[in-house]
Amino acid sequence: QIQLVQSGDEVKKPGASVKVSCKASGYTFIDYGMHWGRQAPGQRPEWMGWINDGTGYTKYSQKFQGRVTFTRDTSASTVYMELRDLRSEDTAIYFCARVYCSAGNCYVSDHWGQGTLVTVSS
Amino acid sequence: DIQMTQSPSTLSASVGDRVTITCRASQTVNNWLAWYQQKPGKAPKLLIYKASSLESGVPSRFSGSGSGTEFTLTISSLQPDDLATYYCQQYNTYPPMWTFGQGTKVEIK
Numbered sequence: 001q002i003q004l005v006q007s008g009d010e011v012k013k014p015g016a017s018v019k020v021s022c023k024a025s026g027y028t029f030i031d032y033g034m035h036w037g038r039q040a041p042g043q044r045p046e047w048m049g050w051i052n053d054g055t056g057y058t059k060y061s062q063k064f065q066g067r068v069t070f071t072r073d074t075s076a077s078t079v080y081m082e083l084r085d086l087r088s089e090d091t092a093i094y095f096c097a098r099v100y101c102s103a104g105n106c107y108v109s110d111h112w113g114q115g116t117l118v119t120v121s122s
Numbered sequence: 123d124i125q126m127t128q129s130p131s132t133l134s135a136s137v138g139d140r141v142t143i144t145c146r147a148s149q150t151v152n153n154w155l156a157w158y159q160q161k162p163g164k165a166p167k168l169l170i171y172k173a174s175s176l177e178s179g180v181p182s183r184f185s186g187s188g189s190g191t192e193f194t195l196t197i198s199s200l201q202p203d204d205l206a207t208y209y210c211q212q213y214n215t216y217p218p219m220w221t222f223g224q225g226t227k228v229e230i231k
Contacts, residue, residue, distance in 0.1 A: 033218065035218065035219075035220070037220075044209060044222040044223065044224050044225055045166065045209070045211075045222045046222075047219050047220050047221065049219075050217065050218050050219065059217045059218075059219070061219070095165055095166075097165075099218050101216065101218065104215070104216050105215045105216060106213070106214070106215050106216050106217070106218035107171070107213075107215075108154075108156045108168060108171040108172070108211075108213055109168070109213075109220070110168050110171075110177065112165035112166055112167075113165060114164075114165055115163075115164075115165050
């Protein structure tokens, strides 16, 4: 079955970086791109950006531009999200979610990772 | 950026009740509208996509309707397992991105 399995919860100090992984299985990895989003306590999910299926092209939300990087390892069917210069307001659950794009159209995310809690505290 | 607004924020209903949640977009989303269910500590689960298409495996008591800027999620007969927060989401076709509404928490009376 289709699964997106994320790495474990993290506790970081302000100013540090965190790298979260999302390992895909049960489908052809290179046929799908991946969204990353986050959800602060009691808040709605927030879009952070997207890495595409073919070239690894990335698009980031302006809010995170310059502080976030998405990468992928196709041999390991894994996508990574690195967020730098962490602040207390970055405390949230971080999610990956696959997205299928074809002929200039991208569709709804039907499978999500289980989430990774990143806590930023001194 | 497109803003998504849901109402109500909280809803309390009895088992068997018909429940309706509304979502409004600040501009047309061309029916690229999804509904998700989220339970505490879990990832969002897709219920409805393209405004009215039921995701495979989702019970038929869930339905979506609407177009343009106004959309509705209906649960025809509320069940105890439906206790959750429900979100609408608009998703761009290209480049892909999405925006969620603020959520509707459904409580069982």
